[in-house]
Amino acid sequence: MFTQTLTRRVLGSSLVDLLTGPHGVDRYTELVSPTWTRNDARARVVAVRRATPRSVTLLLEPNDAFGGFKAGQHVNLSVDVDGRRRTRCYSPASAEGQRLLELTIGRHESGLISEHLYRNARPGMIVGLDKVGGDFVLPAIRPRRILLISGGSGITPVMSMLRTLIAERYSGRVTFIHYARTPEEACYREELAAMPRVKVLHGYTRAPEAGDLQGYFDAEHLAAATPEPDAVYVCGPPALVAAVREQRPDAISESFVPPELSADPSGGQVTFLGSTISVVDDGRPLLEQAEAAGLQPASGCRMGICHSCTCRKTGGTVRNLITGALSTAESEDIQICVSVPVGDVDIDL
Ligand SMILES: Cc1cc2nc3c(=O)[nH]c(=O)nc-3n(C[C@H](O)[C@H](O)[C@H](O)COP(=O)(O)OP(=O)(O)OC[C@H]3O[C@@H](n4cnc5c(N)ncnc54)[C@H](O)[C@@H]3O)c2cc1C
Numbered sequence: 001m002f003t004q005t006l007t008r009r010v011l012g013s014s015l016v017d018l019l020t021g022p023h024g025v026d027r028y029t030e031l032v033s034p035t036w037t038r039n040d041a042r043a044r045v046v047a048v049r050r051a052t053p054r055s056v057t058l059l060l061e062p063n064d065a066f067g068g069f070k071a072g073q074h075v076n077l078s079v080d081v082d083g084r085r086r087t088r089c090y091s092p093a094s095a096e097g098q099r100l101l102e103l104t105i106g107r108h109e110s111g112l113i114s115e116h117l118y119r120n121a122r123p124g125m126i127v128g129l130d131k132v133g134g135d136f137v138l139p140a141i142r143p144r145r146i147l148l149i150s151g152g153s154g155i156t157p158v159m160s161m162l163r164t165l166i167a168e169r170y171s172g173r174v175t176f177i178h179y180a181r182t183p184e185e186a187c188y189r190e191e192l193a194a195m196p197r198v199k200v201l202h203g204y205t206r207a208p209e210a211g212d213l214q215g216y217f218d219a220e221h222l223a224a225a226t227p228e229p230d231a232v233y234v235c236g237p238p239a240l241v242a243a244v245r246e247q248r249p250d251a252i253s254e255s256f257v258p259p260e261l262s263a264d265p266s267g268g269q270v271t272f273l274g275s276t277i278s279v280v281d282d283g284r285p286l287l288e289q290a291e292a293a294g295l296q297p298a299s300g301c302r303m304g305i306c307h308s309c310t311c312r313k314t315g316g317t318v319r320n321l322i323t324g325a326l327s328t329a330e331s332e333d334i335q336i337c338v339s340v341p342v343g344d345v346d347i348d349l
């Protein structure tokens with residue numbers, strides 16, 4: 001223990017930084033052990049479960065550089081696929097403050113990372129962790145009656161909230177509605193059934209007779225769950241989020257599916273400087289225009305959350321379609337997945 005603390009102190013010193021420049025201490029320590037890095041948050045996969053036919057659950061042991069998360073937040077996970085580093089957002093399902101991080105990843109047909117992890121994840125695999133964030137979190141002063149709703153893989157942040165509430169012996173009333181296609185595809189069924197003081201209702205869209213609720217979320221489902229919840233949280237496909245917000249416009253929501261974004265084409269010239277490829281703006285986000293031109297920019301969430309696609313704009317103006325903000329400065333970092341040109345633009349890509 002003493003040796004570990006001493007080692008951490010030595011590695012953290014500015015003298016070590018000076019001696020190991022320009023690469024930095026992590027490039028040397030990772031040769032000893034891939035998770036032995038001071039600045040780069042990484043994790044070792046310590047267990048893999050395929051509890052349903054359409055998901056894989058990874059238990060990760062992060063290194064000291066990982067700073068933890070709040071229940072409901074997401075983290076960028078990076079893995080190497082065919083020699084390229086790929087990043088996607090995942091919301092840990094474990095309770096906050098736990099040493100091990102649990103991620104449950106739903107399979108997407110033709111999905112690059114979800115399929116890769118479903119097929120190849122194994123204990124000992126090293127993954128990168130980065131950029132914990134998100135506002136889909138419970139308030140510090142917990143509401144007295146909480147209704148949590150999720151659909152499909154949207155269960156993960158909600159599971160983290162449930163596990164966190166249970167760990168802190170929350171004494172209010174919590175109800176959870178989860179929608180899946182079939183009982184076999186519903187993650188965490190046994191654990192949910194055994195959860196103390198939580199009312200759990202299941203709805204199955206492809207096996208309605210097997211569920212507690214039939215059909216899609218509506219006023220009846222809300223009434224069956226709990227009368228007048230103080231706070232409602234929903235995570236799932238856009239249609240579920242919309243149905244919940246119709247009943248409860250104040251619901252806090254998150255969706256894993258990127259919205260379809262586009263603007264009127266400006267007709268400007270978009271120049272990707274690294275490749276000297278130029279296209280005429282067609283109104284789609286710059287990421288899509290770059291991909292259509294044959295480029296392969298890094299991307300993750302494709303909705304302005306994870307910052308994986310950040311590029312330097314070296315000329316012109318772009319508009320962020322999520323915030324509406326204009327970037328007019330000559331040299332500025334922008335998220336190309338949610339930015340559209342306003343006239344001619346130069347992107348360092
Ligand atoms: C905040 C946040 C939290 C998230 N948390 C979780 C989580 O906890 N668990 C989870 O499972 N997911 C989560 N996601 C979703 C996750 O980030 C990925 O989007 C998901 O795993 C799919 O990634 P992928 O690489 O497998 O698919 P991608 O390769 O990125 O493809 C995305 C979609 O496009 C489709 N597609 C791919 N190629 C083609 C093609 N050629 N033609 C037609 N369609 C195609 C795929 O089927 C897939 O549906 C989260 C997303 C966000 C934004």
Ligand code: FES
Binds near residue numbers: 300301302306309335
């Ligand atoms: S891909 Fe996540 S912010 Fe652009």
